[in-house]
Amino acid sequence: MSLDQAVNSRNSVRAFRSDPVSKELLTKVLETASRAPSGTNTQPWQVYVLQGEKRVKLINEVCKVHDALALNPELAKEYPSSYNYYPTQWVSPYLDRRRENGWSLYSLLGIQRGEKHKMHVQHQRNFEFFGAPVGLIFTMHKDLGTGAFIDYGMFLQTLMLAAQANGLATCPQGAWVSFAKIVMPLIGAGPDELLVCGMSLGYADQQAVVNSLRPPREKVESFTRWV
Ligand SMILES: Cc1cc2nc3c(=O)[nH]c(=O)nc-3n(C[C@H](O)[C@H](O)[C@H](O)COP(=O)(O)O)c2cc1C
Numbered sequence: 670m671s672l673d674q675a676v677n678s679r680n681s682v683r684a685f686r687s688d689p690v691s692k693e694l695l696t697k698v699l700e701t702a703s704r705a706p707s708g709t710n711t712q713p714w715q716v717y718v719l720q721g722e723k724r725v726k727l728i729n730e731v732c733k734v735h736d737a738l739a740l741n742p743e744l745a746k747e748y749p750s751s752y753n754y755y756p757t758q759w760v761s762p763y764l765d766r767r768r769e770n771g772w773s774l775y776s777l778l779g780i781q782r783g784e785k786h787k788m789h790v791q792h793q794r795n796f797e798f799f800g801a802p803v804g805l806i807f808t809m810h811k812d813l814g815t816g817a818f819i820d821y822g823m824f825l826q827t828l829m830l831a832a833q834a835n836g837l838a839t840c841p842q843g844a845w846v847s848f849a850k851i852v853m854p855l856i857g858a859g860p861d862e863l864l865v866c867g868m869s870l871g872y873a874d875q876q877a878v879v880n881s882l883r884p885p886r887e888k889v890e891s892f893t894r895w896v
Contacts, residue, residue, distance in 0.1 A: 675830045682838035683774075683794060684877030685801040685869065689720070690837065695803065695870075698835060702828035707820035713813050714824045717856040719804040727804065727855055731796040731848045739789045751849040751864040770884055777882055795844040801869035806845065806852060808862040821865055828868075838873035838880075842866055 670678075695718060707713060719727060738744050759767070780787045798804040807825070809817055829839045845852060845867035852864055873880055 670834045672830070675833045679829055679833045679839075680880070680883060681840045682869070682873045683799045683840055683879045683882075684874040685799055685838065685871040686874050687800065687802055688872050689802045690871055694835060694837070698828060698831045698837065701831035702824055705820070705824040705827040707823070708816050711813070711817065711820065713809040713817040713820050715808045715810075715858075715862065717806040717808070717858070719806065719856070720802060723856070724798065724802075724804045727852065728797050730851050730855065731845075732793055734848065734851060735789075735793055735796055748847055748850055751846045754843040754846050754866070773884065774879070774882055777878055792844070795842055796848070798867075798869040799840055800874070801840075801871035803870040805868040805870055806856055806858075807865040807867070808853075808858050809865055811861055811863045818865075825866070825868070832870060836872070837870060840869040842868055 699716060703712070703714075734744075734748065738748070756763075775781075775788065775791070778787075778791060780791065794800075807821065809821060825841055829841065832839050843866050846864055849864040852858075852867075853862065858864070
């Protein structure tokens with residue numbers, strides 16, 4: 670697969686087959702990801718690979734709290750995000766794109782406005798790693814600078830493209846930052862670590878309608894100034 674093919678065929682997959690992924694293949698993908706550049710070669714990434722029992726335990730613990738939060742939103746105070754992945758105050762056009770993305774997903778799944786329970790169930794799929802046999806949690810040292818997030822993004826995209834080129838599918842997941850309080854001790858992360866995001870990884874369920882989502886992109890002219 671050429672790089673262009675990997676980039677253009679990759680999409681966020683939200684339904685996976687249960688087939689396991691070999692440790693050998695995971696290691697190969699992680700090795701390729703580690704070729705990502707980083708400022709002064711700091712390589713800020715720390716990866717936790719969850720399969721089997723640990724994955725199930727994490728899913729159970731987080732889904733229990735996610736359900737409790739739906740019944741009592743006040744509880745959210747007890748689960749602060751590891752960092753502000755999203756802005757506290759949304760501005761246009763980002764809010765519009767975010768909304769369009771959300772509604773495209775819901776309409777594919779037949780979820781109408783106001784169907785809060787169905788939305789909750791769909792959001793909960795995040796915390797089930799969308800059925801993927803491999804859950805990845807990414808952390809970095811808390812004392813690193815903002816630039817480390819740039820480095821991290823490069824690592825994550827390289828990992829997703831390497832996965833794609835090896836027949837695997839992924840979904841990067843910021844959703845996990847809301848549950849750092851549960852995730853970090855469970856994976857054995859230390860107090861100096863910050864939860865950056867999670868990722869579902871496995872073989873895509875090609876039949877699942879949710880995987881047909883192909884969010885559009887702005888045209889080059891709209892984000893480029895030839896000065
Ligand atoms: C850092 C990051 C965090 C994301 N978090 C989530 C998430 O929590 N749940 C989810 O379903 N998708 C998540 N996404 C996927 C985006 O919604 C997706 O990349 C975007 O809509 C473009 O679609 P595509 O990846 O299929 O091209 C995330 C993507 C990135 C890069």
